[in-house]
Amino acid sequence: MRTFDYVRADSSAQAAKQGSSQGAEVFLAGGTTLLDLVKLDVMKVEQIVDINRLPLKQIEPLSDGRLRIGTLVSNTELATHPLVRERYPLLSQALLAGASTQLRNKATTGGNVMQRVRCNYFRDGISACNKREPGSGCAAIGGLSRSVHAVLGTSEQCIATHPSDMCVAMAAIGAQVTVQGPNGLRDIPFADFHLLPGDSPWREHALQPHELITHITLDAPLAGSQSAYLKLRDRASYQFALASSAVIVRLESGRIAEARLALGGVATKPWRATEAERFLMGKRPSLALFNQAGELAMRGAVTTEHNAFKVPLGQQVLVRNLRDLTLQEASA
């Protein structure tokens, strides 16, 4: 633990002025990532801007069918909110598949979006890690890379997975991230919020300095659709996904009219499998079809010695989820 200044923000505008999503002045919400990383001396903060008193704890249905979620809504509140359960069951399932009860009670919606990677080479404070020390390299490549390392969206500079379950569901649902900056509010489409590591893995999201997430507004649910979140891991609880899928699918006269597929645990950001979605359009559900979609979704994967199994596992988590949503009789 290092010494740092602590300030409490009374308004979003003030918070944005004093804190940042980058550098040494950071926002504190639930603290479930931040405090760990400060204690490990991985995040070397100088000022913590506590936003917990900001009035950003509401879940509000909008007249256009969307759902607006305050950044400070806890993972537990979001998962158990009647409107979320009713309209976005996959989001509720994703949240409840993550972390532990204690962590979900503390963790917030905005904080979940902003959580850092679980790569041990990032967290150990000493290994080469471009996220921690830009330009130092990536020790995960050629190191141990089984559980929290990606096969999609990787680069030569970083292969860490984005650890969130919630974000995978949101990627499938579609959302806008509202941020408060020094010059007012702006919206960022959820799909554009998280950045691929590319040549600058230390840039993890689309926030500009001194921008604070205030809300996440989910797109209106797809009428007549079925949805589910499926998570695969070693143990049955309290582990980050080895592979997960968030699937929303709508059938019309026995054919797939719309499909939204997102993957977790296999990619460096919440991963939308758009090519596989297009492939499914207008086709009759079948296991053979879903297997092809799974292959498409994992096409282009780059694996390491340890995580090659995530390619078939990513296919499986998609196929099973699609099957259970559309082919009831097969899952008896």
Add this chain to the structure above:
Amino acid sequence: MSEQLIGTAMRRIDGRQKVTGAAKYAADHPLPGMLYAYGVYSTVASGKIVRIDDQAAKAMPGVVTVLHHGNLPTLHRTPNAPLNVKEILHASRVDEHRLPFEDDGVYYPGQFVALVVANTFEQARAAAHKVKVEYQAKDAVRSLAQGLKTKGARDGGRGHKRGDPNAEVGTQRIDVTYTTPVEVHNPMEMHATTAWWEDGRLYVYESSQGVLNHRNLLANVFDLPPERVEVRAPFIGSGFGSKLWPWPHAIAACAAAKVTGKPVQLVLPRAQMFTTVGHRPDTIQRMRMATDANGKLVSIRHESFNSTSTLDPYTEACGVVTKNLYSCPNVLVSHSIAAVNRGTPTSMRAPGAAPGLFALESAIDEMALAVGMDPLKFRQLNLSTTDESVQLPWSSNHLPEAINTAAERFGWHQRDPRVGAMREGDELIGYGMGACNWDAFQVPAEARVTLRSDGSALVQCAVQDVGTGTYTIVAQTVAQLTGLPVDKIEVELGSSAFPPGPVSGGSWVTSSIMPALAGATRQALERLRGYAVAASGPFADGDVQALTIEGGALVNGEQRVSFADVLKSQKLARAEGRFQSGMPVNPTHSFRSFGAHFVEVRWDPGISRLRVARVVSAIDVGKVVNPLAGRNQVEGAIVMGLGMALFEAGEFDPRSGLPANNNYAEYVVPVHADMPEIEVILLDYPDYNLNEFGARGMGEIGVTGLAAAVANAVYHATGKRIRSLPITKEKLMA
């Protein structure tokens, strides 16, 4: 004797203290003026410390001192003698013999290289991050395979040979190799020390499974008469073996208290629970077996290799059960060790037997299939009826009954032997079994029992309750022999100031302390009888032999006088008994505990999910003193066995040798959601050859054989023989 308490299910007498937080653990003793120590740990696996720059750290608020090899006063090593259980009450053992800060060498990652002492924990930690250590790194030996290749193997001892094991006998043979990874104990309570010096005496609260050994060790290290050191561990958040023998932090904290003249508390961070307090080393085990045409074993060779540290030899004695569980004329067991740059390994719950029975009981399954026999029938055909390794009869062996009883409860006979033939929904079902086995020891122990004039009894012994229920067993034993109610028995354990007790390990506590307790209780009662028949006593001039013990009173015919009134009649406060029990000398039997696990696994190939759905275990551990605590021990061990089978593996970076999953999130242990239905059957046949109560220990046996039972069930479900733990999904997807 009155009510039968031994053998009755009893809630823990210390349960209330634990659930209300009244139980104080090693780091729960804030003392006036106490300082906090936080370590600086090596970030290279091998090398030399070139320079330690502690200027910035020393300048930080609250920092009192920074200790390292350059400034720590000279300490002394403890004799490097192998464990001799006969002398257990005089032991002063460590597994890592090098003292902390002894020289500028770095022998493993996570080694203490400096210790910051400050007014608060946070100040000490902040300053520890500011200590700059410059290393001259050497190429480290990073894995067992590399150690074997570069330096070769050394003999690790504890081998066995009979007959002609190298002869190519038999008609069916297997030759297979199993591997097990590093496992880490990771008890919930971190290792912790609270130490202070007073008038030339050293006092320590330590999370220790052996306060007496710990005291003797500290006496050697600080050159003190042992009676000037007191080590207390009234409660321990478990240890699983990692707290049997002292580790560097314990010595470092006492040294820091000496240097600063203040009480010092040191709590190890979770990451260091993976480096500097021991672990179960990884093993490579080659198993060769042969049977004759009738399926009788004619040859077994079990050659085991394990990693140790560059500092100390440690043998994971994987073949000890192979020597005698099955009847076989030609047997070879050997252990070899190879040094790697890791901390020194140590005993972890069922050392040797846990990885060893993964290999043995997997190989038995493979052998049974090779000869076309049901694995259960194959075992029944080949079980030993005597200990052929020492040619002694078993003291008490009910393994055939354990197998039959558990098989019946499990439904083994409904098993379709064809691979993958049993199915439900998306899941393939597999049934597997494995024998479990562990030592039955009785080691020396001493206890004091004091009958008091307030009608209570005080029992003291320097043994520990590591969470297993020892407090309760002590109370049960004394209550049984005195007839006093259990709530009148005050039990004090876990202080080296009490009569000497053994380390809490080897599953020997129950069988060792009950005879000591009985001896001390009887001596106290004998004294009390003497007082009773003395001149002014209630039974003055009566016949001592005629006085019986009933419900906390002396009784002769119609006359009944409570212990308290006997003492009062003589104006005495107490009647004390103290007794040291020994261990079997020139035994005429071989003592072990036996059992069998039956496991149902379910494999969903569509999502590559393996889970254990059901475990039925029957265990033969002699007399079960407290079925509630006993069942809990076996269930806990089964859970640990599930972790071993499915999840646990300490990982080290292949380039640096640094630990890579040194936290509770990435070192995967089972959680509640993984729990199968568990049914434990305790056979409860007293083993009077071992001691008068017939009790053996049961802390470890449950963890053995479980991983093999899982692997055997996995084979039955999937047709894939996994010889490398843990059984992760990628091994089944391949």
